[in-house]
Amino acid sequence: MLTRRDTITGMAGAAATLALPAQLGARPLESPAARTLSNPRASPEARRLYAYLWSLYRSKTLTGQQEQNFTPQGSRMELDYLQRVTGEQPALVGFDYIEPKDELAVNERATAWSRSGGIVSICWHWGAPDIGTGYENSKKDFDVAAALKPGTPANVAMMRDMDHIAGLLAVLRDRRVPVLWRPFHEFSGDWFWWGKHGPDALKALWALMYDRYTRVHRLDNLVWVLGWAGQNVDAAWYPGRETVDIAGADIYAKDHGNLAPMFAQVKAIVGDSVPICLHENGPVPDPALLGPKADWLWFMTWHTRWLTGRDQNTPELLKQYFASDRYVTKDELPAWLKA
Template sequence: MSNPRPSAQARALYDFLWSLYGRKTLTGQQELGVARAGPRVELDYLARVTGRQPAILGLDYMDPRDNAAVNARATAWHRSGGIVTLCWHWGAPDVGTGYENSKKDFDLPAALKPGTPQNRALHRDLDAIADLLTVLRDRRVPVLWRPLHEFSGDWFWWGKHGPAAFKALWALMYDAFTRRRGLDNLIWVLGWAGQNVDPAWYPGRERVDVAGADIYVEDHGALEPMFRAVKAIVGDSVPICLHENGPIPDPALLGPQADWLWFMTWHTRWLMDPGQNDPARLEAYYGSGRYVTKDELLAAGLPKPG
């Protein structure tokens, strides 16, 4: 792992991910959020349609009303034998929280200079999220941490100022969380925007544990060109994931040209609209031999939570 002193739980999870990579693909599902939709909307739908649950549950530090519930959901999911991934739709620090504010501009070059108002706002937000992740660390919950996602697009503020500023921000967060705050439960997941998988944005193996990309296409293809583009940058140094998707790739199409370690279907309509994932196909895919669901994790070698 990039962190030379990971927690025992993070190390065990990372070893498990490597043991699957190239052979199996973990199923993943993002939840909308408790404050807006109530818990288990997506999971209840999957249970009704497939009779199964995803191996990975995706959660989001986006709405402050949700954050305590997010930690409770993450803890319960881990203790029940599942895997947790967390993202952060980080609202522009001098504007406010929320998805729409994550798309507003923020003077990142100024924020990277110590002592500026933007720098103080940046560190205030980092400390708030580190506090939340500390709760999970102390509960011994390992987290697939995928911050600053889709950075090579131009819609979130962390991607609006080019690769050099982004890489400086990634390094700042990594060092603050890993070294200053001792968050040894994090597995760092880097996610390109699939329209622009460019090596200029890569922060380096020393701060990345898993690499990935996403693109919301309207078919169930394996997205081989995007997989190859990521692998051309990271090679075999880290496993590669499909860190967000609409339609789930056909498991029969996966293999050496598209060995996604996991997929993460986005919430609400991306899962439940038949035009994205019709129920018959969803049931068949979740029952495939390539895809690992939550009930199969222990048999696949994931250690019991402890």
């Protein structure tokens, strides 16, 4: 009888040779192109990670956790809590270039996580470029139409910020750390400035960043993750497969079941061309409810009370869920993921 670890190890070995594991019972992919990263110059580390993710998709789900850096317990608060409660570490940790004072430390933590065998995801709560950094400023408005016109003050400010973050990501590239890059998250909501001006503006921003990061800055370590706000999964916002590697949506609602309707909404847009993830969540989904209609590639619980609040995740259920066969924890990741 195959153990849980035997199954995961088999997947890892298949992914290491960039082959997908038909023997594991995953449904065949409709298009070979679906296994290819959008960036044709993608680094070997990014390509290998992407092949591994495809090998899991539709049969396993990676456990994930977003960190924070503003509590007295420090940035390891969530990871330490999961270790105490479940005896496990998540396969994936989410980082955030939210504050300049923490950017270099974010890179150090992401590098350490990667070198210890974990998977790195990074988002950016981008403060309105003409106002300043920080979460509250990311919710203030910004003249995107003006920013998309070369040479305007808004454009100069936006490109300055974009290039600054590119420099941080380049450090990780040079350290051979592949990154699940999640820019403009929850773009189909109206709370962040990049979502306040409609789908055409968002798609223009996405195309601009994608071109600048892949062509100018040669950030070939990025796997591009597109994340709808779960309340509005609309095809009008989709930039297209040529610049997207993974798509997903998020939800923080309690008692949300297997989230099959939201999964179906994303799949109706991207089909089987890219894997689909639950890119943010509050309550961890019950793994017993996941399957063909809710085949999330990963979940990533938000930090602080979204993880620790008993109204979100009870310790008893966290321990039960992290031990399930469906969910992949850090100790079950392949050793070659270490940067």
